[in-house]
Amino acid sequence: MLRIAVLGAGRIGRIHSTNVAAHPNAKLIAIADPVAAAVDPLAEALGAEAMNDPIAAIDRDDVDAIVIGTPSDNHADLLLHAVAKGKAVMCEKPIDAGMERSQAVVDDVKAKGGKVMMAFNRRFETSFAAIRKAIEAGEIGEVRQVIISSRDPGLPPEDYVKSSGGIFRDMTIHDLDMARFMLGEEPVEVSATASRIVDEALTAKYDDYDTVMVTLKTASGKQCHINNCREAVYGYDQRVEVFGATGMLQHDNLRPTTVRRWTADITEAQEPLLNFFLQRYAQAYASELDAFITALVEGKPLPTSVEDGLKALALAEAAIESVRTGQTVRL
Structure with a gap:
């Protein structure tokens, strides 16, 4: 049973959270979004904990993997923090708005042996x-x-x-x-x-x-x-x-x-x-x-990569x- 936290409670976050909650091999532990009005009702409906700090959600000991569905401009920071914590990640595109930062993220993920799947649905x-x-x-x-x-x-x-x-x-x-x-x-x-x-x-x-x-x-x-x-x-x-x-x-x-x-x-x-x-x-x-x-x-390779x-x-x-x-x- 894979324990997952979803970051983001907007349009993409809602569909990812719903799919995690319905998956037989996963447990939705938490949904994190700074906007309480978005995350609170969604978490309650799906039986997960509502959080307002995505970093705190990544840091939880009871979370194995992270799904990132936040606005594009914070994908890179959240992805890198999750990899540093040893968490597997599925991240919406893009990695970042710029090539230099995106290349740095790819290099860091490779160096740490991170497990990251880009969400090209x-x-x-x-x-x-x-x-x-x-x-x-x-x-x-x-x-x-x-x-x-x-x-x-x-x-x-x-x-x-x-x-x-x-x-x-x-x-x-x-x-x-x-x-x-x-x-x-x-x-x-x-x-x-x-x-x-x-x-x-x-x-x-x-x-x-x-x-x-x-x-x-x-x-x-x-x-x-x-x-x-x-x-x-x-x-x-x-x-x-x-x-x-x-x-x-x-x-x-x-x-x-x-x-x-x-x-x-x-x-x-x-x-x-x-x-x-x-x-x-x-x-x-x-x-x-x-x-x-x-x-x-x-324990198989992820179907897409950074x-x-x-x-x-x-x-x-x-x-x-x-x-x-x-x-x-x-x-």
């Missing part, structure tokens, strides 16, 4: 995982192109935009990791463009963007195109296409049902898309946590540099 989504297995099985031959569309249903709250590190580090980074996952090779060229067209005042205030495109190229010539936007009025748009030498794989959006309707007024009408990432990736979050717990309980977080962030930083200079960035 989309790798654990059933259909995305099935696509990767099909690629590995050679079903479509050598991969040539990957196309990823990822659009949110609406802008996040300003407090999130303020501390997220920007669209490339908090949103596109998922798709950059997915690109690595599907291509099977590391990109060596990054080209990006970005716009402020959903809410120019908000994104400009924090030197951020709300609509971006990224193109990646590997040393062998494989390509990936990523589309991101903070607002899709029709719902949470999540699609992947992988084109290979002998075929193609696609994964379309999810809906509450697959029912289609025909009437005198409409043709092939369907229910709206699932409208939020917590709905769309509920299964992926649960499978991700299960992979973390199972690896620790069985190096995966560093490589995804390096691609995000290259995309930011490409937007700044208008040039392709070579890695």
